[in-house]
Amino acid sequence: MAETGTAPGATPVARPPALAVGPLGWLRTNLFSSWGNTLLTLLILWGLWRVVPPLFDWLVTSSLVNVASSQECRGAGGACWAFVAEKWRFIIFGTYPADEQWRPSLAVALIIGMMLFSTWRGAWRPWLGLVWLGGTAVVLALLWGGFLGMTYVSNELWGGLPLTLLLTVIGLGAAFPLAVLLALGRRSDLPAVKAICVGFIELVRGVPLISILFMASVMFPLFMPAGVTVDKLLRAQIGLILFAAAYQAEVVRGGLQAIPKGQYEAADSLGLSYWQKMRKIILPQALALVIPPMVNTFISFLKDTSLVIIIGLFDLLSAAKAALTDPAWRGFYKEAYLFAGLIYFFFCFFMSRYSQRLEVELNRSRRR
Amino acid sequence: MTGVQHQAPDTQVAIELRGVNKWYGEFHVLRNIDLTVHRGERIVICGPSGSGKSTMIRCINRLEEHQQGRIVVDGVELTSNLKDIDAVRRDVGMVFQSFNLFPHLTVLENCTLAPIWVKKMPKAEAERVAMRYLERVRIPEQANKYPGQLSGGQQQRVAIARSLCMSPKIMLFDEPTSALDPEMVKEVLDTMVSLAQEGMTMLCVTHEMGFARQVADRVIFMDRGEIVEQAPPQEFFANPRSERTRLFLSQILGH
Ligand SMILES: Nc1ncnc2c1ncn2[C@@H]1O[C@H](COP(=O)(O)OP(=O)(O)OP(=O)(O)O)[C@@H](O)[C@H]1O
Ligand SMILES: [Mg+2]
Numbered sequence: 001m002a003e004t005g006t007a008p009g010a011t012p013v014a015r016p017p018a019l020a021v022g023p024l025g026w027l028r029t030n031l032f033s034s035w036g037n038t039l040l041t042l043l044i045l046w047g048l049w050r051v052v053p054p055l056f057d058w059l060v061t062s063s064l065v066n067v068a069s070s071q072e073c074r075g076a077g078g079a080c081w082a083f084v085a086e087k088w089r090f091i092i093f094g095t096y097p098a099d100e101q102w103r104p105s106l107a108v109a110l111i112i113g114m115m116l117f118s119t120w121r122g123a124w125r126p127w128l129g130l131v132w133l134g135g136t137a138v139v140l141a142l143l144w145g146g147f148l149g150m151t152y153v154s155n156e157l158w159g160g161l162p163l164t165l166l167l168t169v170i171g172l173g174a175a176f177p178l179a180v181l182l183a184l185g186r187r188s189d190l191p192a193v194k195a196i197c198v199g200f201i202e203l204v205r206g207v208p209l210i211s212i213l214f215m216a217s218v219m220f221p222l223f224m225p226a227g228v229t230v231d232k233l234l235r236a237q238i239g240l241i242l243f244a245a246a247y248q249a250e251v252v253r254g255g256l257q258a259i260p261k262g263q264y265e266a267a268d269s270l271g272l273s274y275w276q277k278m279r280k281i282i283l284p285q286a287l288a289l290v291i292p293p294m295v296n297t298f299i300s301f302l303k304d305t306s307l308v309i310i311i312g313l314f315d316l317l318s319a320a321k322a323a324l325t326d327p328a329w330r331g332f333y334k335e336a337y338l339f340a341g342l343i344y345f346f347f348c349f350f351m352s353r354y355s356q357r358l359e360v361e362l363n364r365s366r367r368r
Numbered sequence: 369m370t371g372v373q374h375q376a377p378d379t380q381v382a383i384e385l386r387g388v389n390k391w392y393g394e395f396h397v398l399r400n401i402d403l404t405v406h407r408g409e410r411i412v413i414c415g416p417s418g419s420g421k422s423t424m425i426r427c428i429n430r431l432e433e434h435q436q437g438r439i440v441v442d443g444v445e446l447t448s449n450l451k452d453i454d455a456v457r458r459d460v461g462m463v464f465q466s467f468n469l470f471p472h473l474t475v476l477e478n479c480t481l482a483p484i485w486v487k488k489m490p491k492a493e494a495e496r497v498a499m500r501y502l503e504r505v506r507i508p509e510q511a512n513k514y515p516g517q518l519s520g521g522q523q524q525r526v527a528i529a530r531s532l533c534m535s536p537k538i539m540l541f542d543e544p545t546s547a548l549d550p551e552m553v554k555e556v557l558d559t560m561v562s563l564a565q566e567g568m569t570m571l572c573v574t575h576e577m578g579f580a581r582q583v584a585d586r587v588i589f590m591d592r593g594e595i596v597e598q599a600p601p602q603e604f605f606a607n608p609r610s611e612r613t614r615l616f617l618s619q620i621l622g623h
Binding site for chain 1: 429431454457458460461462464466469470471472481482485530531
């Protein structure tokens with residue numbers, strides 16, 4: 001827009017008036033184009049002025065990092081990062097035995113490693129599922145221990161970030177294929193298959209996650225034969241999987257509905273079987289279409305895992321809360337939640353950015 | 369009705385419809401259709417919009433189900449037996465008005481997908497075959513592009529190549545040029561003409577009467593779900609027997 005000057009042989013271009021280009025022009029068109037706009041701009045500036053300096057002061061200028069005791073923090077006007085310095089291990093690893101914490105650290109690193117590896121499209125092969133299966137088994141083995149000189153750690157003691165990530169990763173990994181099957185089933189020509197899928201989806205969607213977790217933890221054992229117990233963590237995990245699958249199934253169905261009938265007919269007329277047609281033609285297109293809403297469910301799922309606190313599991317958020325029960329460090333809520341929030345944000349933001357990139361990449365090849 | 373008066377290269381029957389009826393709810397789309405197509409025969413089907421032309425040819429590869437009568441394709445009767453349906457679909461290629469290429473796959477992948485998965489052909493061989501057919505429809509240089517990057521005429525030629533890669537014995541065309549800009553109609557018709565000259569059994573729903581004159585062995589006129597008239601093109605155009613055919617021809621050739 002601001003291109004001026006004369007190309008050789010072209011008619012001279014008149015310079016636009018200074019008020020239309022450059023920083024001044026930008027301000028004029030974007031911030032002060034009308035009375036209403038000017039008013040809004042001023043209001044926002046005023047709001048920023050009221051919020052940012054005190055926030056910065058609390059977060060940085062007046063904050064305390066190195067203190068002899070929590071007492072020093074009490075009177076100060078700033079954030080007490082000393083609390084985080086003192087408690088971060090507990091928030092991240094929960095009640096996992098302190099001198100074994102290299103194991104959950106390694107577990108988290110493994111999970112993050114697999115996440116990063118999966119972002120590479122060259123890895124989108126059937127064996128990627130095996131990588132995740134194997135990786136998750138290694139993570140579980142690490143956490144449990146009881147071999148190679150590692151002491152056994154009961155999963156009642158697992159907590160914090162590894163637990164949150166484990167619930168999320170296993171939950172999404174199991175829920176996604178289930179969701180695809182449910183979505184296909186819901187559009188099936190077979191009345192029985194369709195009825196089961198519709199019934200399941202509507203039932204699970206119609207109930208809050210909290211009650212599913214309660215059912216999983218309290219009612220599920222009632223249905224089991226006497227003597228058979230299913231681990232509390234496993235019950236929570238199953239509840240989470242079913243919940244996520246029902247939501248994701250509807251997202252996938254939205255994508256399936258967007259695929260024109262002609263695609264099905266072309267696949268049929270070439271003699272592809274139902275599963276070949278779905279795998280090669282319909283699902284790749286439908287799933288690419290639903291990346292944004294699907295990532296939306298992924299992100300809320302990661303955060304929803306924090307509800308397992310109600311059945312007594314110590315995920316990241318519960319561990320942050322528990323850290324506050326230490327009498328010496330009672331009351332530093334802001335610091336605890338900010339720290340836990342930042343960790344959640346890190347993972348959610350990563351997913352969100354990645355999905356945006358993926359969307360661009362997949363759409364590039366389908367340009368019309 | 370006349371049968372095959374031209375040199376029928378083979379007297380074997382490729383497609384046979386006997387007393388075929390179909391309803392959409394209360395609506396009677398196909399009424400007592402009787403039709404025999406011999407191997408190597410080229411048939412053009414025309415008729416007013418809504419007369420059931422698409423429905424009829426879509427019954428031949430079971431994209432639509434008929435409710436009464438018999439349809440036998442290449443010796444296999446179409447019933448709800450899935451194996452038979454698959455067998456028929458392997459032998460019958462179809463080209464659609466709206467191309468229906470797979471937009472997420474390249475042109476080459478569009479062509480190799482079915483040979484690899486349905487015929488279990490090795491990938492290298494499937495690609496060789498695909499390139500041969502892409503050359504035949506004269507767009508080998510587009511093999512690595514995506515369908516969305518091609519013109520309508522090019523897309524339709526890819527769709528024809530995609531069908532041919534399955535080496536079908538019969539090709540069905542449902543108004544293959546109706547969605548094309550006028551300047552692209554010819555390139556697609558040329559492809560179809562050359563296919564016809566090689567002896568492919570073809571059923572083609574089209575209103576391109578020039579094409580019908582040039583290659584058809586028989587022209588079929590449908591109206592309100594019935595086959596009203598069928599005759600070799602010269603006879604059909606010069607001397608239509610029914611009033612409905614005359615009316616239709618005057619409308620479509622009249623201006
Ligand atoms: N799935 C369907 N459900 C109900 N009615 C249908 C369906 N498909 C087609 N019809 C009706 O059946 C009749 C025949 O349709 P068909 O598509 O076979 O006509 P056509 O001869 O191919 O017409 P055109 O030249 O417009 O393509 C039409 O009246 C149409 O409205
Ligand atoms: Mg039609």
